[in-house]
Amino acid sequence: MQDHVSSAMSDSNLELTLDVLPALTVILLTAAVVGRLATLLGQPRVLGEIVAGILLGPTLFGWLAPGLQADVFPAHTRPVLHVLSTIGLTLYMFLVGAGLDPARHESDRKHHPAVLALSGFLPSLVLGGLVGLLMWDDLSPEDVGRWEFSLFVGGALSLTALPMLARMLYERGLQNSRLGRLSLIAASIDDAAAWCFLAALTAVHTGSGAANALPMIGYSLLFTAVMLLGVKRLLRPLARHVGPQGTLSPGVMHVVVIVPIVCGYLTDLIGIYSVFGGFVAGLAMPRDPRFRQALHNRMMDTVSTLLLPIFFCLSGLTTDLRGISADTLLFGVAVLLTGFAGKYFGSTLAMRTLRFSWREAFAVGGLMNARGMMILIFINIGLAQGLITKPVFSVLVVVAVVTSAAALPLYRRALPKRLETQLDNKAPTPAPAPRSLAGVGRPDGAATYRRRIENPIHPDNTPLH
Template sequence: MTNSQLGEVLLAVLLLLLAANLLGQLFRRLRQPKVVGEILAGILLGPTVFGKIAPGFTADLFGADKADHRAVVLGFLYNLGLLMLMFVSGCAAQHLLGEQNRKATAWILGVGTPLPFVIALLAAPLLPLDEFTGVAGSKEAVVLVFAAATAVTSIPVITKIFYDLGILHTRFASLQLGSAVLEDIALWGVLSVATAIAAATIDTTGDELAATIGTHVAVNLGYVIIALTVMPAVLRRLSRAEWNVVARNSPVAWMLIVFLGYVSLAAALDVTLAFAGLLAGFGVMGGMKGTEQERFRAPMQSIGDVAGHFFVPLYFAIVGYRLDLSKTFDPLMLAGFLIGTSLVVFLSVGLGAKLAGMSRLDIVNIAVTRNARGGPGIVMASVAFDAGIINATFYTALVLTAVLTSQACGFWLDYVLRKGWPLLSGADLRRRGIEPVPEELPSIR
């Protein structure tokens, strides 16, 4: 790459990063999810807005086709941002299953997660799947993506909303994140199966298709089981080893080496890379306690800061840039998917929360939060679109649904806190003879 070409790439990165952070901070001040502003930055700079005003200049700035050096580098940063987002989310997925939340988590996870997925599976054949299907031409894969996109919850977005509202320490946050982590692990497994079906549909037929899918499912299942059960203990032992000078002297480098190792192995085994990033974060921080957790807290914070202010905003800005709402926006598809899936999630999660003994306000708070699709919803849409499972129109509907549901979550929780209402009343604990400990909430009236 010549100096001129490098300068062109850096200018494109500069504009995307600047716009994403400026609009992200603006939306944060408006008490809205930062991710919405980051996606909007890409929409403004992309073919939807600026591309209509100066299409030639936009092509010169960001690349006219996939082979262009600017498009190649931005594509790399897009994928690295996705992986870093999942890695940081996995690292944060610790200490989430507190004893007081186990019964409620079991009900919400046992009813609120599988019910939307099953309802979506049953409803999918009644829908015009041809209008959703991508170049892979696999309706089976489309059905799985449709069901997973209905049930998914955004760990990164709701974590960020909880942090911005000052409620990350509460039982409400712990309950939501604990069930969402387990739910998303299962749904990412479904997505990996869908990508395998799509790839096999293109390359094979008949018995070869069944064998390919079976092998892929077995490999993914083995990868997940080992990553969740064996690797956290192995990595803890390795991080404490006297001979491991990297972990001892440069914890940041050690964590990134683990991250790259997980992703590289996943690529070799044809495991969905975004899923591998999530498991890498879970593995590197899994089960750490006391001084060991403190030793890696600052390095994790450093990685999270770089990811959160550089790689992740770039990822979401490029997501927005890839949306051409003038060509791929179907208001009826968006309205149908948004309203239909939201109702299914509200009813399913509400039933699980009711069976757990929650009060009416508790149920509303939990359902609105669990409906926030956010980052994972967008990542799932991106992975499915890149794999040719879904077309550009359905991809746009999934991304906009993720944005709108995340905005609704941020707005509602902010409203509840401003009213001085409890996030969780503790009714479920009182029914079990446990008096809930009052939690200190931020004063934001």
């Protein structure tokens, strides 16, 4: 009898394996092909992978060949794919957290990245929240309150995809430029604020009221405090184990992988989703540049190539654009316009307030609209927690794709390649000021004064125009 049961279980496991592996193959091949097409069109590869996930869902593959799609992605494989995508998301958010550099450069102190972050975050939150308030009656789930729905919509639009933004800047060699550093720090502030915002909103929703959610919020704060004040100190010695070739030993890698997995498990128990645990685990890692680079080199390719496309596919399998109603379409147009305007014009005006040129301001405004996969993670959590419906989810996926696709073209239009080096590296010495007001009356003093008025100098000694 026992042998019969063991044989049946073995056959079942083999059948499951034979179903999962073809699904993985299709996912990875589609992600590779569409990702490559995206790079040929001048877009980040990750944007193509997001589109690949949508194409594999009911919007295209399920519409053209529903029977074949059901064979490729049978229902009993979804739990396995979900577990793999959850592991991938947890590790990815861990790498995002570990990659944040809190170091503040001289120019960063002058330009106050928090001003840029808030100028993009708050307008998108408010405008998106207003759309959510107006559309709550027609689109919200029955058990979700008006303010919960509106705040979720606003929070989703307030995100800037830090990983996608970083990839765009790295591809153009701007990660260490004034604009690059400022944008990355501002995006990290936006993302951290959005995750905290979502954690609190999820806690309130799952607790069926603010009072019942207080323990969940308390446990979340306690977990974060323990990780960043206690565990972070215990992990500091890991930075000493980077090899001469910039590699991490197997023992260190075991610790590095176990920590985010355990943290993801704990935050899942708390009720705020495992990605929060992965992100906080990343923040607790040593800030040593060599360690962070070695960690990125060791893990990022595997996570982004193997595991993240599974998440994009599952998001695509949930995205169905065929049956969108008129109300949902109206909602989509409204959140697209308000989300774009909040980020673009808010960030642009903030950059002008910080005394950057209009070209630089519009360039950063375009970059800050890159929402990418961060909004996908955000809305997947919202869908899993019952904060939004599938039609709203589908519309927000399209918003993520459109705004992210527009980011790099807007940047290039505002700041062509020929101007990037000039604006960042050209640092002419300011003309000497007259020694006294009487000096303005001299010919050379008048010329100097006129030059300073007509061509004001940025605090970093770069021309504003």
